[in-house]
Each structure stands twice: as C-alpha cells, then as structure tokens.
Amino acid sequence: MAREFQRGHKAKISDLTPGTDLYVGVQISAPGLSFDISCFGLDADERLSDDRYFVFFNQPKSPEESIQLLGAQAGDTESFRVTLDRLPAHIHRLSFTATVDGAGDMSQIGPGYIRIVAGGEEVVRYAFTGAEFSTERAVMLGDFYLKGVWRFAAVGQGFDGGLDALLKNFGGEVAEEEPAPQQPPQAVPGFAPPAAPAPAAAPPPFGVPAAPPAPQAGRPPQPAPGFGAPAPADPQVHSAPTIAAPMTPPVGTVPPQAPPPSYGQPPQQPQFGQIPGPPAGQVPPAPPAAYGQQPAPYGVPGVPQGVPQGVPQTGPGLQAALQPYKELPTGQRWTPQNQQLMRVDLAMGGTSVLARQGSMVMYQGKVDFGYKGAGFSGRIVGNATGQEMQLMRCSGRGQVFLAEGGAHLHPIELQGDAICVSAENVLAFDESLQHEVRRIEGHGIPGGALFTMQFQGTGTVVVKTHGTPVVLPVTPTTFADSNAVVAWSAASQVILSSQVRLRRNAYPGHSGETVNLQFRGAPGNFVVVQPYEV
Secondary structure (H helix, E strand, C coil): CCEEECCCCEEEHHHHCCCCEEEEEEECCCCCCEEEEEEEEECCCCCCCCHHHEEECCECECCCCCEEECCCECCECEEEEEEHHHCCCCCCEEEEEEEEECCCCHHHCCCEEEEEEECCEEEEEEEECHHHCCCCCEEEEEEEEEECEEEEEEEEEEECCCHHHHHHHCCCCCCCCCCCCCCCCCCCCCCCCCCCCCCCCCCCCCCCCCCCCCCCCCCCCCCCCCCCCCCCECCCCCCCCCCCCCCCCCCCCCCCCCCCCCCCCCCCCCCCCCCCCCCCCCCCCCCCCCCCCCCCCCCCCCCCCCCCCCCCCCCHHHHHHHHHHCCCCCCCCEEEEECCEEEEECCCCCCCEEEECCCEEEEEEEEEEEEECCHHHHHHHHHHHCCCCCEEEEEEEEEEEECCCCCEEEEEEEEEEEEEECHHHEEEEECCCEEEEEECECCCCHHHCCEEEEEEEEEEEEEEECCCCEEEECCCCEEEECCCEEEEECCCEEEEEECCCCCCCCCCCCCCCCEEEEEECCCCCEEEECCCCC
16 A cells, blocks of 8 residues: 655655666656656765766667656656666666646646656655645656655645756756757758658556557556656746856956056056956046056057946855855755754754754744743653753744854654753754653752753754764663763663762762763664863
8 A cells, every 4th residue: 555745854765665677657747838857866965967867858878777757647747767786886876857848837737746656556645736836837856765764755846947947056067058050951852752660669567557559459458567656746946047157367456557568568457357448438547657657548448547436346265265165955855064063954844843043043934933842741740850952943934044152963764763962952843743851760969960861752852962972772871971971862761870979079089970871772872972071
C-alpha cells in the first residue's frame, strides 16, 4: 500500500522499498498551460557542477543512463527511471521540478502528485494543489538525497522564476540562442518514389508502473518492470541573481584624477574605473594648470574629467570577498549557514517553530512572531527544576535566521526517537515535537541540575554548544562532568556519581571534580559533551 506524504515528510528509500531501480511519475496540469518537468543531479554543495546530469526534454538521460526521461505514460504527465546504485559518487541529490512554459503561474494548476513506483507497485505519493501556491512559475516537487543512505523528501516549494532562473539557482548556465543562419533557397525536388518506412523501434525494457496500455495485436504484453516509483520534489530555494561585475576598482578606493597633459605631450588615456566624460548636461571646471603647463581643454578625447562622487562601487574584488559568506543553498527545512547561524524555512513542514526569545537575527517573507507561554503549571515546574524556557512562536511562510551569543549550533533530526537536552542548551525546535521535564536519578547535584528536557517525536531540535562538541558511545565506564554534558540519548540510564560532597577547591589538594554523571545503556546510546564547563 502506498504511503501518503505531506510537504516536508522524509523517509529512507530502504524503508519504502528494497529496490533501487525506481520509477518516478509526475502529474501536473492546468487549462491552457504547458509544463517542463526536469531532474537536476546536484553535488554535495547542491550545485549543478556537471550539466550532463540536468535531465530534461532536450537531454533525456545522464551519461551512464542512471537517470532517464521516459515521457508521459500510465496517467503521468512525465516520468523518469532512476537507478540509484548506478549514480556516480559526486551526485548527492536528485531534485525533480516542474516549470510553466509560457504565461501563467502555479496557482492555476489542478490536483497533482509526484509518486515512486517499485516493481510495478506504487510505494509513496505526495499530492499537491494550486491552492498551495500563488505567483510562482516553478515548483520543486521532491528530492532523492544522500545522507548516509538514499532518502526521499516531499518538498512542494514554489519558486518565483521559470526554468532559466531555476537552472541559474542550481549553478547552471543558460545557453544563449543564436539566430538561425539564413538558408539559401532550396531547389525544387524532382520526382522520386517514397522511401520505405523505418521499422518501429523496440520498446524499452523499462515498463509502465501501473495500468499498462493494451498490448498491440500480434505482440505479447511486456512484463512488469522491476524498478522503483516516483519521488518527491526539491524544497524551495531562493533564486540567486546574476551579478555582472562592473569594471570599477574595489570598494572604498577612489581613483586619483589624472593631471592635465604637459605641453607637447599626447593626451593621456583614462585610468581603469574612471568615466571619460562629464555627466550629461554638466560642464565641470578644468583643473588648474601647473607652472609651465597649459590646461587641458574640455572635450579633448581621452582626458579624464573626474570620477562621480557618491556612486557605490562594486567590482570583482568586492564580489570575491563576499562570496564565502553568501547564503547557502538549501534543500532542507533547517540549514546551517555557518557554525553560529541557523536558517529555518517555515513554509516547509507546515508547522511552526518555537525558538528562544530574542534569538532571531533576520527573517525574510511573511513571518509572525508571538509569545509562547508555558502556562501556570509549566512555569511552576520550570522554576522548580531549572528547566524553564522563554520561547517565541515563529509561524508563516518565510525564512528565519537564528543565533545566540556566537554559540555553535547543531540541528538534530528526530524520527520518532527521543533525546535529552538541558533547557539551557536548546535554541529552537519544531512545535510538532513533544517536550517535557525529566528527572535524573540521584541526589545532591549542585546548582539544582537534577532535571533535563526530553524531546520526542518527528522533527528537529537545534542544540547550542560552546565550541565543537564530541559524541561518545555509552559504556558501563562512561562518566561526564555534569557541567559539560549537553545531551544524551533518552534510552540511556543516568546515575549521579559523587566522589565528595564539598564545593570545588574547598580544601588544598582537592581535584575540583565533585559530581559526575554515569551513563549506562545498550550499544547505540550516546552522550554529547562540549569543551566548556558552565
């Protein structure tokens, strides 16, 4: 039975089907509109570094045929064959997109879907409608992406530009169309018998996933295919405008004005970045001539007449300097921009985000920020346990950038499992996650840190640390300083281990390590420790 995905849902391919030879079908239509349905093969940086892996109507397959465009069949507007185990190592993501060819936008489309079929049986389907979009001319439907193993994500994100803008966003180049050369007049053909018709091409071994067409007379029906099903599309990303670098010096530098030419010398050529003539309608005064020299007359070709003031200068130097800090392309709901800055796309997943109050540093789009109270009982529990979180709710259709105090940020994706994190180390999390205060077994831990927060469900929690943490497997002899522990797997058993019950440095020769946490659990459990003590 096929699984029904909603926008933002993800799953391992191995959880959907054991096969790797998959059929991807897309159904999208609107009265009076036509669509281009494509597949982008992206590298680890989510860039189209090899344009041979842009599979579309004009390039129907990749070099080794791991991605093939099959055309309309089995009720699908367009279909693909994807053989995951034949993809080259540099391909880390396959993004399936649909763009409007001509006038119109995605709000006009009727109900559509992207689906995956394996062995002739549909295993997953993500359905969408035009009501989810407005003026977008492209939509990223679904992704196959490599994260340890191949996974599938239902994206359903609109994109303002068309196919050209989408191609530029993934780092590709749009070829300029050259005018067709004029052909000499053709000679009138003479009489000749018609050529024999070419034999019909044999059908490809790849078959239609569902409801195959009736077999032709005299030919046996083709066997059902043994590959997979349609896959969801890629999430929304922002189109990066193409910037043409003007020929000006780096920002902050103003080219010096050239002195007037000496008597008998040819006029000088304008320097790099200077404007050879004055602004239209203005006659600047000629610069004073040096002793023994004649002033350069206005209008002499090649003599610079000054540099306009107040005009912002941009050039290759500035563009190159800012390139490492550009917003990173995103195919996920949560995307680290660097070690200290996290971006969340609220339009993906369909749920709000709860973040620490004051952690927003910038946002784009239509975003609403509201106070998230814990309720009377929640405040009582938070004050009593030290696990109170002052939160705000971020909702809408936009992107929010979060940071706090230069701390390192780490998104942890939960898929039905649980993790324990101290409230002090939580920056933000999906509101779909369940969270509650959990007691640590033991007595006498200093500072009241006898409790922690447990997060469980499907979603992401962003943990902040001082410096780069280390993740250790839990063994019977795993101990950690209670002031340095950040998080641990919820299945671990945590016991307080206290060597002495005096304050640190209470007497000469004391080690300063009074209270530790001992972790126990089955293989697979872990503890996260930061190189910092609170």
